[in-house]
Amino acid sequence: MKVGVVIEAAAACFGRDKALNMDMHSQDRSDEQIAEDELIREVQAGNLAAFEQLIQSHSSRLRAFVSMRLPVSHLIDEIAHEAFVFAYRHLEEFTPGSNFGAWLRAIANNLVRAEVLRYSRSVKNQDNYLEHCLVESAQGQGLKPESALVVYLEECLGGLPDGQRELLQRRYELTESTRDMAAAMGQSEAWVRTTLCRVRRALRVCVEDRQDLDSVGAQGMKPVEN
Amino acid sequence: METDKIEQVDAYLAGELQQDAARLVEAGIRGDQVAEQEFVVQAQMDAALKALMSEDALHQNFVQGVMASVQAEPERALTKSVLTEILDERDAAAGRHQPKPFDWWVWTKTAAIAAVAAAATVWTLQSVRMDSGREGQAAPQPKFLARLSADENAQWAENSLKAREDGWLGSGRLDLRSGQAEVTFGSGARVLLEGPVVFDVEQMNRGFLKRGRLTAEVPGPASGFVINTPLMNVIDLGTRFGLNVKHNGESDVHVMQGVVEVSRARGRSVPLVLTEGLAVLADRRPQSRLKPVIYAGHDFVLPEQEASVLATGRFLHYGFDESGGAEIDDTGVGMSGGPFDISLLADVGSTSDAVDSINSSPKRTAGAVGRGLVFEAGDRLQANGPSLLAGGTRAWSVMLWTKVLPKADKNGGQEMLVWGSPQQHWRMRWNDEVEAGTEGALRADFGEGYVVGATDLRDGRWHHVALVFIGEEQGGEVTDDRRQEAGGDKIDVATHVRLYVDGKLEPLSGGRSQVVEPLPGADESGLSSFSLGGAGGFEGWLDEFYLFDAAASSANVLELYKMGALETAGAGIGRSADGFENVGE
Numbered sequence: 001m002k003v004g005v006v007i008e009a010a011a012a013c014f015g016r017d018k019a020l021n022m023d024m025h026s027q028d029r030s031d032e033q034i035a036e037d038e039l040i041r042e043v044q045a046g047n048l049a050a051f052e053q054l055i056q057s058h059s060s061r062l063r064a065f066v067s068m069r070l071p072v073s074h075l076i077d078e079i080a081h082e083a084f085v086f087a088y089r090h091l092e093e094f095t096p097g098s099n100f101g102a103w104l105r106a107i108a109n110n111l112v113r114a115e116v117l118r119y120s121r122s123v124k125n126q127d128n129y130l131e132h133c134l135v136e137s138a139q140g141q142g143l144k145p146e147s148a149l150v151v152y153l154e155e156c157l158g159g160l161p162d163g164q165r166e167l168l169q170r171r172y173e174l175t176e177s178t179r180d181m182a183a184a185m186g187q188s189e190a191w192v193r194t195t196l197c198r199v200r201r202a203l204r205v206c207v208e209d210r211q212d213l214d215s216v217g218a219q220g221m222k223p224v225e226n
Numbered sequence: 227m228e229t230d231k232i233e234q235v236d237a238y239l240a241g242e243l244q245q246d247a248a249r250l251v252e253a254g255i256r257g258d259q260v261a262e263q264e265f266v267v268q269a270q271m272d273a274a275l276k277a278l279m280s281e282d283a284l285h286q287n288f289v290q291g292v293m294a295s296v297q298a299e300p301e302r303a304l305t306k307s308v309l310t311e312i313l314d315e316r317d318a319a320a321g322r323h324q325p326k327p328f329d330w331w332v333w334t335k336t337a338a339i340a341a342v343a344a345a346a347t348v349w350t351l352q353s354v355r356m357d358s359g360r361e362g363q364a365a366p367q368p369k370f371l372a373r374l375s376a377d378e379n380a381q382w383a384e385n386s387l388k389a390r391e392d393g394w395l396g397s398g399r400l401d402l403r404s405g406q407a408e409v410t411f412g413s414g415a416r417v418l419l420e421g422p423v424v425f426d427v428e429q430m431n432r433g434f435l436k437r438g439r440l441t442a443e444v445p446g447p448a449s450g451f452v453i454n455t456p457l458m459n460v461i462d463l464g465t466r467f468g469l470n471v472k473h474n475g476e477s478d479v480h481v482m483q484g485v486v487e488v489s490r491a492r493g494r495s496v497p498l499v500l501t502e503g504l505a506v507l508a509d510r511r512p513q514s515r516l517k518p519v520i521y522a523g524h525d526f527v528l529p530e531q532e533a534s535v536l537a538t539g540r541f542l543h544y545g546f547d548e549s550g551g552a553e554i555d556d557t558g559v560g561m562s563g564g565p566f567d568i569s570l571l572a573d574v575g576s577t578s579d580a581v582d583s584i585n586s587s588p589k590r591t592a593g594a595v596g597r598g599l600v601f602e603a604g605d606r607l608q609a610n611g612p613s614l615l616a617g618g619t620r621a622w623s624v625m626l627w628t629k630v631l632p633k634a635d636k637n638g639g640q641e642m643l644v645w646g647s648p649q650q651h652w653r654m655r656w657n658d659e660v661e662a663g664t665e666g667a668l669r670a671d672f673g674e675g676y677v678v679g680a681t682d683l684r685d686g687r688w689h690h691v692a693l694v695f696i697g698e699e700q701g702g703e704v705t706d707d708r709r710q711e712a713g714g715d716k717i718d719v720a721t722h723v724r725l726y727v728d729g730k731l732e733p734l735s736g737g738r739s740q741v742v743e744p745l746p747g748a749d750e751s752g753l754s755s756f757s758l759g760g761a762g763g764f765e766g767w768l769d770e771f772y773l774f775d776a777a778a779s780s781a782n783v784l785e786l787y788k789m790g791a792l793e794t795a796g797a798g799i800g801r802s803a804d805g806f807e808n809v810g811e
Contacts (some may be wrong), residue, residue, distance in 0.1 A: 051296060055289045060278055063288070067273030071266075074592030077288060078271060081687065128596065129256050130238075130265065137266040153274060171240070172279035178242060184673045193236040199262075200271035 004157045037096040044091055051091075054100065055084055061150045064102050068149050069112045070138045071129055079115060107143045112138055131187040156206035164199045171196060231255070235265055239272045241590055245548040256546075279558035290632035291686020324758045356442035368723035368734075370394040370696050372411045372427050376530065380403035381421065390699045392621075400425045413731050414780030417441065418529040429439075430731060431634060437471045441526040444484075446729040447784055454491060457508040458516075461487040465502075467528030472731065480505040480523040488516060541774040542566055544758075547596045549554050554607065557773070570607040570758065588759065591767065594627035594688040598769030599758075603639055606759035619717050619742055621697035621777035624654060625726075625786055626656070628691055629767035630666070630684045641760020642691075642768060644712070650743070654685050654693055655761065660700040668693075668725045675740020679732030688767070690787040692726040697742075708799025715794045729787030731780055 002187050034058070042050035063080045070079070087094070094103060103214055119135050157165070170176045170184065182189045234251045237243050243251065253749075255261045258779055292451055352474075374389040380402060387398035387586035395409065402421040410416045423438025432452040442462060444451045449464040456475035460467070461577050465484020471477045481487055481500045487498035491533055498506060498516055505523070506516040527734040543558035553569045560566035572587040588599040588607065634656075643654040650673060663678025670693045683689050698717055720739045726734040758768060770791045786792065 007742075027566060048297065052289060052293050054795060059278075059292070061290055063277035064274040067277050068270050071273035073273065074594070074596070074598075076277065077291075077592075078688075079293065080288070081292055085295050088296045123710055128249040130252050131596075133255075133262050135264055137270070143270070150274070150278070153278065168428075169276060170281065172275045173638050175281070178237070178240060181533050190233055193233040197232045197236050197268060200268055200275070203275075204271050 024110060024161060033097075036100055040091065040096045040100060041093065043088070044096075056105055058101055059084070061101065062108055064153065065080060065105050065145075066108050066112060068143055068153075069145060070115065070135065072134050075115060079108055079111045082111050086111075098188065105145065112145075143207070144211055145213060149211070152207045152210035153203060155210070156203050159206075160199070160203075164195070167192070167195060184191045227537065231261055232264070235268050272326055287521060287631055287686055294632040294685035294707045295687065298353045327551075338757065351758040355559070364801060368412065368430065368724065369396055369718070369719065370410050370412070371397055371430050375410040375416070375779075377405065377407040380407045381405055387427065392699055394696055394699075394742050395427055397427050397429075399436075404526065406416060410779060410781075411448070411451070413451060415445055415448040415451040415601045415661065416529045417443075417453075418527055420527060423534075433720060434471055435471050435477075436476075437469045437473055439468070439526065441482075443529050445781070445784065448780070448811060454518055455508075457491050457510065459489050459491050462486065468523055468527070474510060476507065476509050478507040480521055480526065482523040488517060531768070540566075541772055542568060543792065544570055544771045545596065546590065546599050546769055546771075547594060548590070568609050570609045572605075584641060588768075591771035593767070594629075594690070594771050598627070598767055600767050601759050601764045602637075603763050603765060606757055606763070608757045610755050619698040620775070621695055622774065622780075623694045623774040623776065623778035625690065625691060625692040625774075625778070625783065627688050627767075627769040627790075628683065629686065629688045630656060631766065632684050632686045634666075634684050634765060639760065639763030639765050641762045642766075643756065643758055644760040644773075646758030651761075654691075655760065655762075655764075657736075661736075663734070664739075667735060668727055668732060670719065670723050672719040673740045675738050675742075677720055677723050677725060677737040678735050679725040679727060679788060681727045681729070681732060682733045688769070690726075690728050692778065692783045692786075694724040694778050694783070695742075696722045696724070726780070726783045726787075729784040 022214065036054070039050045039054050043054065051147070059080065062083060066076050066083075067080050070076070083104055088103055116135055116138050157168070160168070167181070167185070170181045170206055176184070178189050178192050182192045187195075234247075234254065235241075238248055238251045249746075254574075255265050262624060300678070322791055344748055368551065374393040374396045376397055381404045383401035383403055385399075386401040387395060389395045400407070400409070400419065402419050402423050404421040404426075407419045408416060409425075411433070412428075415431060417433065418441045420439045422443075423440065424436040425438065425440065426434040426436065428434055429452075431448060431450060434454045436456065440453070442451065442453060443466045444462040446464045450461065451462040452464075453460045453469055455469065455471045455477040457468075458477040458479065460469060460479050463485045465486055466482045466718055467486050468480045468482065469477065470480075477809040479486065479500070481502055481504050483502055486499055486500045488506055488508075491648065500506060501645040503521050503523070505519050505521045507519045508516055515626040532657065540560055541558040542556055544554050545557060546554060548554060556566050556568045556570075558566060588605040590597050592598065605722075624643065626642065634640075639655055640655040640658050642656075643652075645652050653669075655669050656663055656670070657663050657667050657678045659665075662676060663669070664682060666682035666684040668680040668681070668683060668691050669679070669737050683691070718739050719739055720737040722742065724773070725734070758764075758771065772786070772792070
């Protein structure tokens with residue numbers, strides 16, 4: 001994909017202002033980073049409550065990251081949980097000032113790889129074909145675990161039209177049934193289902209475009225995922 | 227991808243399809259590369275959006291679950307070391323309840339062993355939790371500590387401890403004149419005795435070899451297994467070793483595999499950690515150290531693979547892997563090799579309204595293995611089953627996976643399972659009475675009696691929990707004399723029930739005696755109701771429910787924990803032809 005096309009696609013997804021001012025993002029995060037470094041030092045000094053704040057800050061994004069790597073529902077929370085516990089056990093090895101979120105993702109990514117290996121060794125798991133497909137996808141998917149995937153997704157969400165965002169809120173925040181959503185929005189259930197699929201597909205394309213944009217090294221466009 | 231397939235993918239991801247329809251979606255996608263890729267993309271984005279946008283309560287539950295795990299790490303309950311426990315026991319037996327004068331060597335040795343045991347996270351079975359705040363509370367003593375799992379040409383002395391016809395052993399002295407006998411302890415540790423040998427069964431995880439030879443094989447969960455001799459204490463840290471005691475008490479231990487800690491029973495000997503291929507001797511001179519001797523591990527006979535008591539058994543199984551529907555099928559093995567065909571249905575009282583049925587059904591969700599169920603207050607599933615469900619006084623085992631939120635309290639309901647009649651029933655739940663034992667721990671109730679484990683289940687993570695009921699004596703001609711020889715015939719909930727969490731035998735933190743009587747309607751042909759979600763309700767997750775008509779061994783429980791679920795053809799997980807596949811520990 002050409003760079004110009006990528007920028008247009010990114011702008012279409014999360015708004016031109018955000019696309020062009022992403023270099024501000026890293027500046028904004030510096031205060032958060034300082035506060036986070038302090039929390040990490042507190043945990044290292046034995047303050048367990050500080051670790052709860054770190055989990056609060058990172059759990060949704062870490063679970064979303066694991067979801068995009070290995071979207072098997074019963075494994076997502078398990079792996080994210082294990083990643084936090086592992087991080088706690090090894091926090092002495094972490095240097096405040098480094099990117100804690102990236103460290104967590106690296107831990108989770110290793111756990112995902114281990115889980116995929118374990119899963120593929122178990123013959124009985126082959127019986128659930130769709131789950132098998134999802135695990136297979138973790139081995140050779142287009143999304144790059146080292147990218148700021150979740151930041152991209154959040155940015156892409158922010159750029160959605162109101163109607164599509166409402167659809168997602170009803171499904172994921174309010175956990176409404178398709179029937180209730182259709183009634184509330186004056187549409188058919190078929191419309192709700194197909195639109196949701198299209199929105200998810202569009203978000204995926206948006207995330208991949210952002211990923212590609214980073215890989216061509218666009219100056220000042222790379223967000224720092226915390 | 228065609229529009230109708232896209233719609234079906236969304237319905238599948240939203241969990242809005244009945245089981246048959248979900249299978250059709252799977253079949254439609256299978257082999258269609260474009261559809262498979264689209265399904266993967268949709269599933270990835272769906273899961274990620276759920277994680278990012280889900281309600282705050284779910285997020286908080288996750289945070290609390292991690293915190294519960296983290297909090298358990300540095301403050302993991304320290305158990306008394308085996309040696310401390312033995313010293314306490316001996317003091318108690320001798321009526322010495324007052325603290326003894328300070329003995330530097332004893333306490334140095336004790337501290338050293340305790341440190342190694344703690345470092346290796348050895349959970350000494352039958353030990354007292356020091357953080358319970360209820361140290362003085364008497365936990366029930368199990369009646370059966372071990373099982374005579376095999377013998378060959380065994381000739382027993384007249385006064386030897388008698389096993390029940392089905393092999394269960396209480397505490398006492400085994401005097402094997404000749405032949406071989408294998409004893410499997412409650413913890414899962416196994417010893418092969420070679421006659422002539424005199425061996426005491428003392429605890430679920432401890433024995434005393436007075437003289438003769440034995441080989442011990444100790445699986446991981448039984449780590450901390452202890453064999454004492456007149457001159458030596460041997461603490462096994464998950465391994466295999468041989469032990470020989472001469473008539474004068476001199477003892478030599480040979481480590482075939484893993485690690486063993488050895489110390490002299492008396493005198494001033496520093497504990498040694500022995501690894502594979504090493505052997506030491508404790509001689510009669512109390513001041514001497516343990517002496518290295520030539521390794522002779524190859525001279526000891528190894529225990530054979532344990533035969534599974536469940537291999538030919540019947541069992542009920544609910545995997546909860548259906549995509550939808552109000553009925554949950556049994557995929558176990560019944561009378562004729564097929565399932566019992568006892569379906570679980572929502573308990574809607576006297577109405578048969580379909581809407582009520584759906585409203586009182588627990589929701590399907592991610593399980594410990596595949597899909598599972600999440601119960602909210604008022605959710606209940608019920609079925610009527612054959613007599614094995616009622617239990618009566620016959621042996622049974624119940625195993626399932628459960629997840630309880632860290633902040634769960636008794637108002638939310640604790641009863642995972644209830645079965646029997648309204649007047650008299652078994653209950654499987656987590657403990658909500660601090661005075662009864664560890665709060666949040668696995669608990670089994672029958673009438674007024676109960677036993678409570680020691681592991682708080684409320685950490686927001688999946689745990690495999692099992693109740694094993696050693697019922698009345700089975701097999702052979704069971705006369706009154708035989709019952710008396712085998713320790714009497716009272717079957718008590720406090721002494722005949724074992725609790726397991728995550729494949730490990732639970733130490734008991736509390737219990738109350740209650741003789742178990744046959745339940746009404748629990749005869750061979752009768753039916754008895756049982757209910758998932760219990761009478762008092764349950765809030766939490768359940769998955770992979772099994773009920774066997776036999777008392778599972780520790781090896782069986784451990785294996786099912788490791789496997790997650792048996793391989794049952796009906797559930798699409800594939801079950802071996804001979805039932806429970808037993809694997810050596």
